[in-house]
Amino acid sequence: MKYTKTIFGTLIAVVVLILVFSSVTTVASGYRGVLLQLGAVKPTILSEGLHFKIPFLQTVQPIEVRVQKEESSQSAASKDLQIVTTKVAVNYSVDPEAVNKLYQDIGLDYRSRIVDPAVAESLKAVTAQYTAEELISKRPEVSAQVKDMLGKKLSKYYMKLEDINIKEFAFSDEFNKAIESKQTAEQNALKAQRDLDRIKIEAQQQITQASAEAESLRLKKQEVTPELIQLKQIEVQEKALDKWDGHMPSVTGGATPFIDFSGTVKK
Template structure:
């Protein structure tokens, strides 16, 4: 009785152990490879409960989430990679790549695990980073073509990463800085260049302004001369018309014309309160004071 109970317990334990060794679960963030004597027998990507042969088959889990790969290394006491641009500028670049494992079988056969994957993928990433950025100028990297450069790095890195069953989904440059020992000198040079450009722009602006002012002064002089010429012409025409009118009036009634002109002379000559005229009593100027016909009374 006692031996039978022990045997039953051993059998039950063996069944439980075999049962537990025959099943495995796959999480939503994982994919699994079933390995038998070093060879891959099956691949499971769907989450849930799955079965395998007990004891002789093992399960290797491979992450199927998007993973990060960074370029950061301590180089000369600074984080990131030292890049020499095409215009011979030295930059410290901090970048990262995001990738996912799309072919678990190829990944396992080529790199086995995540640590070896990182050791193999990072040098490829850094090589493409240096090659692409080394062909660009400093200005293109920090201002104009940064997005295009990241796209080129991603494309080149993705081609190489496919050998490991990996797909590169994104490459980003987090930071691109001048080395500490060079930054101040470069900033001073850039400031000097900007100040020189600003001085050139100001000089061009002053030259343009002077040209505009000179043209405006010339136009004003021409307009004033034309206006004065027109005024003189109109004044001359008016004087001529007046003289013609006087001549016609004189021809029609000489006595009245002489009287009218004398009245105008009296008005203009005697309009002031302190006007004094010293004339001879026989002067023709006062002839109408003496007689309405302009004759001297006796």
């Protein structure tokens, strides 16, 4: 009898402990709890921390509400029918106030069912509006359009788009070769234009220099007058007199320069 009471008391204690532990649940940081009662979603959303529930009747499904990151590569056709593979990173989060609706309408596989298809659809729709070259030159504009379209799609399913980053546009080998050839041709054309401009400038400089020299020569010819010639002759004669020692040369080997002394000898 004594042992029976002991066993019965122990069983009661165990049951009580099980009921106590079953009625307590915790929600981790960065999560919200969806309260389920016999499988049905209740409107109550459990925040972070300790909570009580009805044992065996109620369960709690935690759902992460922190920012999550999804990276993928999507292929689409551009406006000029070039195949473009876009590598994109998407940051999104679940609305903390609507986790119960998310779980009820979509479930836990919302990434594969909603996020991935929405990213692919948005990229294809925006890519088709631009040529392959415009996708590169107008990347910020393309990214903004994808972000706007994707944000609207995710908001319909109780999710918020935090940010989007287009990491890379990859094109076919044929398109890359065409771009490289075009860049080479543009560089060659630019070099040829620069060479032509340089030649024109050098030719103009030569013409200007020749004109200046011709004008200088013309002005010098205008300055040569009979009076100037006579003055130069007088200067030559004066220099010769300065060097003469007063004696006539005794030997001459040729013609003796004539110097007019009529003006210098006094009568």
